[in-house]
Each structure stands twice: as C-alpha cells, then as structure tokens.
Amino acid sequence: MADEVTFFIDGRPCTAAAGDNLVEAAADNGVYIPTLCHYKGHKPLGTCRVCMVRVDGREAAACTFGVRDGMRVDVDAPELADARKALIELLFVERNHFCPACEKSGRCDLQAVAYHMHLTVPRFPYRYVPFTVENFAGKLLIDHNRCILCGRCEEFVRRGDSKVFAMKQRSSEARITVDLALLAEMSANEIAHAVHVCPVGAILAPGQGFDTPIGRRKYDTHRIGEITDGRD
Amino acid sequence: MNTGQKIVIDPVTRVEGHGRITVHLDENHHVEEARLHIVEFRGFEKFVHGRPYWEVPVLVQRLCGICPVSHHLAGAKAIDEIVGISPGSDHTLTPTAEKMRRLMHYGQVFQSHVLHFFYLCSPDLLFGIDGEVESRNIVGVAMAEPELAKKAILMRKFGQEIIRATAGKKVHGISAVPGGIHKTLSAEERDYFLNGKEIPAIDTMIDWALEGLDFFKSFHRDNREWLDGYAAVPSSHMGMVRKDGALDLYHGDLKVVDAEGTLLQTFDYHDYLNELGEETKSWSYMKFPYLRSLGRQDGWYRVGPLPRLNVCEFLPSPLAQKEFEAFRAYTGGRANNMSMHYHWARLIEVVHAAEVIRDLLADPDLQKDNLIARGTAAGEGIGVVEAPRGTLFHHYKVDDAGRINFCNLIVSTTNNNTAMNRAVAAAAEDLMEGVPEVTEAMTNGVEVVLRAYDPCLSCATHAVGQMPLRIELYDAGGTLRDVRVR
Numbered sequence: 001m002a003d004e005v006t007f008f009i010d011g012r013p014c015t016a017a018a019g020d021n022l023v024e025a026a027a028d029n030g031v032y033i034p035t036l037c038h039y040k041g042h043k044p045l046g047t048c049r050v051c052m053v054r055v056d057g058r059e060a061a062a063c064t065f066g067v068r069d070g071m072r073v074d075v076d077a078p079e080l081a082d083a084r085k086a087l088i089e090l091l092f093v094e095r096n097h098f099c100p101a102c103e104k105s106g107r108c109d110l111q112a113v114a115y116h117m118h119l120t121v122p123r124f125p126y127r128y129v130p131f132t133v134e135n136f137a138g139k140l141l142i143d144h145n146r147c148i149l150c151g152r153c154e155e156f157v158r159r160g161d162s163k164v165f166a167m168k169q170r171s172s173e174a175r176i177t178v179d180l181a182l183l184a185e186m187s188a189n190e191i192a193h194a195v196h197v198c199p200v201g202a203i204l205a206p207g208q209g210f211d212t213p214i215g216r217r218k219y220d221t222h223r224i225g226e227i228t229d230g231r232d
Numbered sequence: 233m234n235t236g237q238k239i240v241i242d243p244v245t246r247v248e249g250h251g252r253i254t255v256h257l258d259e260n261h262h263v264e265e266a267r268l269h270i271v272e273f274r275g276f277e278k279f280v281h282g283r284p285y286w287e288v289p290v291l292v293q294r295l296c297g298i299c300p301v302s303h304h305l306a307g308a309k310a311i312d313e314i315v316g317i318s319p320g321s322d323h324t325l326t327p328t329a330e331k332m333r334r335l336m337h338y339g340q341v342f343q344s345h346v347l348h349f350f351y352l353c354s355p356d357l358l359f360g361i362d363g364e365v366e367s368r369n370i371v372g373v374a375m376a377e378p379e380l381a382k383k384a385i386l387m388r389k390f391g392q393e394i395i396r397a398t399a400g401k402k403v404h405g406i407s408a409v410p411g412g413i414h415k416t417l418s419a420e421e422r423d424y425f426l427n428g429k430e431i432p433a434i435d436t437m438i439d440w441a442l443e444g445l446d447f448f449k450s451f452h453r454d455n456r457e458w459l460d461g462y463a464a465v466p467s468s469h470m471g472m473v474r475k476d477g478a479l480d481l482y483h484g485d486l487k488v489v490d491a492e493g494t495l496l497q498t499f500d501y502h503d504y505l506n507e508l509g510e511e512t513k514s515w516s517y518m519k520f521p522y523l524r525s526l527g528r529q530d531g532w533y534r535v536g537p538l539p540r541l542n543v544c545e546f547l548p549s550p551l552a553q554k555e556f557e558a559f560r561a562y563t564g565g566r567a568n569n570m571s572m573h574y575h576w577a578r579l580i581e582v583v584h585a586a587e588v589i590r591d592l593l594a595d596p597d598l599q600k601d602n603l604i605a606r607g608t609a610a611g612e613g614i615g616v617v618e619a620p621r622g623t624l625f626h627h628y629k630v631d632d633a634g635r636i637n638f639c640n641l642i643v644s645t646t647n648n649n650t651a652m653n654r655a656v657a658a659a660a661e662d663l664m665e666g667v668p669e670v671t672e673a674m675t676n677g678v679e680v681v682l683r684a685y686d687p688c689l690s691c692a693t694h695a696v697g698q699m700p701l702r703i704e705l706y707d708a709g710g711t712l713r714d715v716r717v718r
Contacts, residue, residue, distance in 0.1 A: 101290050135634065138634075207284075211409065211414055213407060213414055214405065
C-alpha cells in the first residue's frame, strides 16, 4: 500500500495515499471538484477540463494529477470557479442541450454540475448547429445534439480489448460513432452499461427512456457534490 | 373621405397565450368586421421531427404550462399505438396504467377549470365588465370575497397535487411512457388526498365544487338576460363520448350535434383527417378547422365544456349528473348555444372531475405494479383526449429508426377559432355599434366573451410569448384613431 501523505486543499490539510487521483482524493476528504469526463477507478482522460484547479500555483485539470506529499491545491478561488463555470457554459452553447425533454434529466452529470454551479444563462451565444439522432441497427442511438465529446464511451466501453465507440472527424465536426460488428455482439446489459457510462443523454437505448419516476432519479435524491463516491 | 374606425385590443388579457382583437367600424360607427388574431408562432409540429418517438409525451407537453397533462396524455396515447397498444384492441393499457393516467387527467381538468373560472373570469362577474380595472383580477377577488378566493386557491392546489402524485411534478411531469405509466400511487400518496390533514380532502373538494356551481347559478338568476343573450351564437358542437353515450374526457368516439342538438355524426377519432379539414387565413397563425361533411362555410363547430355537455347523454357521476339534468332542462333538451354558459358547463365538469377523482382514489388498482404493456409495433399513432378547453388531437408517424417524421396537432382552442371570431363579432356589435369612442369597459366586454371559451392561444399556435391584449380603432381609411393596450 502506498504511503499516506498530507496535502492541502484551500489551505486545509487532507490525507490520501500517495499517487491517488486528486479528484477522488479530494472527494474522500469531503471536497467536491466538478468533473464530467472522469470515471471513478479508471485512468484519467483530462478531456473536459471542468475539474480545473490550481496545483502548486499552476492551473491544471485535477483528474490528471496524483496526490503528492505537501501538494497545495486551490479549488474554491472565485476565478477558478468562474473558469469551471465558463467551461460548462461552453458545452451548453456548443450543441443543443434541451433538458426538459431529455430522458437523462435528473441523472445527467452535465445538468447536475450546472445546477451545482447555479448556472442560469450562458454568457456565450448559442451556436444552434443542427445535429441528428443516429440509430445504430436498432440497438443503440446516439443523439449528437447532447454529446460533449468527453471520450468516456470510447475508453470505457469495450468488448475484450476492443473499443466499441470511436471519435471520427475533428474539432467542431467531431462525432462519436460505433463499431457495428461489435455492437451486434453486445447484450442488453452491455448496452445499458454504455448508456450509464455516458455522462449526458447522448447514448440511448431504444424505447427505454423516462423509466424512473421524478423523485427517485440519481440527482433527485442527492446533489452531485453530495455524492462523494459519485465520480462514476 | 372614408372615416370608419378600426379598434384593436392587443393584448387580450386573462386568457392563456397572446392574441389581438380588431374591430372595424364604418364611417357611421357600425361594426363591419371583428377578428381574433393569434399573433404567436412556435412550430412544435416541425421541430419534433427527428426526435425518438418515446420523447414525444415529454417534449410536446412543453406547448403549455397550464394544461401540459393534456398534451402529455394525447401524445402518450398516440405513441402507445406506435408500440402496439390501442384501446379496444387485443393489446391495451394495463388497468393500473389507464387509471393512473385518468387520475392525472381529471386532476388536470379540475385544476384548470378552477383556475379559469375563479382566477380569470370571476372578476368580471363579481365586479361587472365595467368594474374598476384595478379590481378585476384574483387579488381583487381575494379582497372582496376572501373565502371564495381561499377555496379557489386550495381547489387548484388539490388538482395540482393530484398531478404531482401521478406525473411526478405539478407542471411537466414525465410518467406516461409508451404503453403505460412508470409509477403507481402509493397508499401514502392516496391517503394524502383522503385524510384532510395536510390539504383539504377530496370530499371537501366536492363540496366546494358544488358551492362554486351555486355561485354561478346565483349570478345567473340575477343576470339571466345578459348571461343567456350576450354573444350567443348558434353552432355545431363536438365532444368525446363513451360507447354508452357518457361523457368521457380520456377516451371515446367523437360526436357532433347541430345547433338544435340533432346528431350530425359520430366517428372514431382515427378518422379525423377524413372528417375534419383545416383552413388557413393570412391574418392569423391559428388554423380554422371545419367538418368536411358541412364544408368550409358551414362546417365550423365548437368544443370544450359547453359542447361536451351538449353531445353527451349523461355524466357518469351522481352529483354532476343531477346538475347536468338541470343544465339540459334549461334549454328543453336542445343544444345550448349561449356562449356565457360555457362557465356553467365548466363548473359542472369541476363537480364531475372531483367525483371521478374520488372514485379513482378508492380503486386498489392504483397500488398494483403491472404498469407497461407492449403489442405489435406500428409506424403511426393518433391520440385524442378531451383537454379542459376541448378536443385535442395528436398524430405522429415514425421512420424505421423510430424517429418522428410527421406530426399534426389540432389543439382545443384551434377548434374554437371560428366560434371565437363570431362571438367576438357579436360582442362588438352589442357594445360598440354606433359609439364614437371606445371605452375600457367596451374592450373588456369583448374580452369577456373570449374568456368564456378559456382560450389557450399558446397551445393553439404551438406558440411562445406572453398573453397581453391590444385594441386598435381604425377609421375607414385605415388611419389609426385610438389604441388601448394592456
């Protein structure tokens, strides 16, 4: 077992095993650092940058750092909170996120983080670029309007060593796509896992939306910052 | 030189949505023409294209914040058919699912009718159409009749709580899913409506509904000539009835009677495209539906509480049935064409809805857990319910990938478009014929008859915006002479 070290979040001493992921170590010490791409227990992706903090005086994505003895982390500084909020706002304006009709509402990490940050209206103009809903062989849908290109599906949904999802094209043209041969082999449980891995409502199982009553959805019962083991 | 006038009421107030009324007067101050313009546009029928079919009941209810349950359920009924579930077929909703939806629906009708009559219309009756503007609102009602206002607020709350318990929240719930419902009513949720501890119990609601009806009947006794005659227009009437002729707000056939009450036709709502046409006019975003059998000129009809009580043979709840019998006796069994009697019919439906809610709350099926059914998938679905304001049509088709590629909505208020225009014209003639200047009381008088229809103009055009009203007065040469705006 790695040595226990002491590090500091906003000046408060915290403890963790050396090398622990900073987002998870902070959560274990009762400090919530917002993130969308991080998937607990898995290697960091560092794609969404929403977990931006200051580590020993330099801005960085917290999920990409392991804890070191004496590390000094700033989370609560107003300029950092504003930068994190701006990143969430950019995600909202980049594609078309209409929470009222989204089946992931109430269990969507993007929505929950936005609520946590008290986001009401983005400071940036909406792009209103039309995206489609793509149906893959009747087994799985991708609503590109809602995809935040975090890459969680690409990295964490696999059959054996093979990736089921992949990114095609670049920048604003980037899209998630599916290996149809692998998809054909996927069970209902594996598809449900893919839906779960997606932090937003981009990956959908056909006809299964809105299956949980209001009041029993993940973030109806807990705010995202209150689920200290919720980095899933 | 032509010196006629054009009066514009923009926006119309104490209705849902945003509309405008124009009245054209000729040089002798005779009413030439009066029109209700619906000036908002939304486009739900288009932007639902491409969305997965199971999103429809949740997405399309965003048409409205007053009666989203109606859109939620009409959409759900249509989508039921896409997953192979249809009333009267081999594959139907489970009893629990249908009863949960009915409870939600009657809770919605209860709260919406209460909102309309007590919040929006009772000020006109309490203070008169020429009463002080400052008093003609729910605050004025609360000051003048505190007990009445308190009961109205608690009645609306009760209906909203029924919706919350069945749909998940008071506005824009999500429980009706393709082929069923995703929650039951727990014993604790049921008892909340029965024990009277936190909110008045359902039996109290029935008592208060009868008191509200008595309030109207008392006013009717004192103002019979005005209520019976004001802006009355003979018309056909359409509404949903059960196979045995009973009023049913959730499912049934559509029945049409003429202005005398003679049966014109009864049809399965799946045939609506064959039976109804829709005409467009350049001056309004709201279409003008008509019965194809009677043609564009004569085929207009009315929907809502008044027509529903004109087409049904009985109300399947005892207290409301007694009131229905008195209502029908008033016109000797013939159809009632008195526009202001919409209020009377609406308040009878409040009693009926409360009785239905009471019976459903006592039904143990609501605590059972068989919630979703499936049949043979289809590419098309049509769902129709009687919304508080009248017959509501939802029609969808899907592509092979389950995405919506066709949507047609005929919303309750749309059905009443021609009728509302005629009623506005009748009111304008009553109030403005030959007058040199338009007063606030006159413009409110025109709004009063529009309000009787309880129009939801946002729904009708699937449109966005606030709901004020503007009246403009133009001379015969087209020059703006006077404007009154709220």
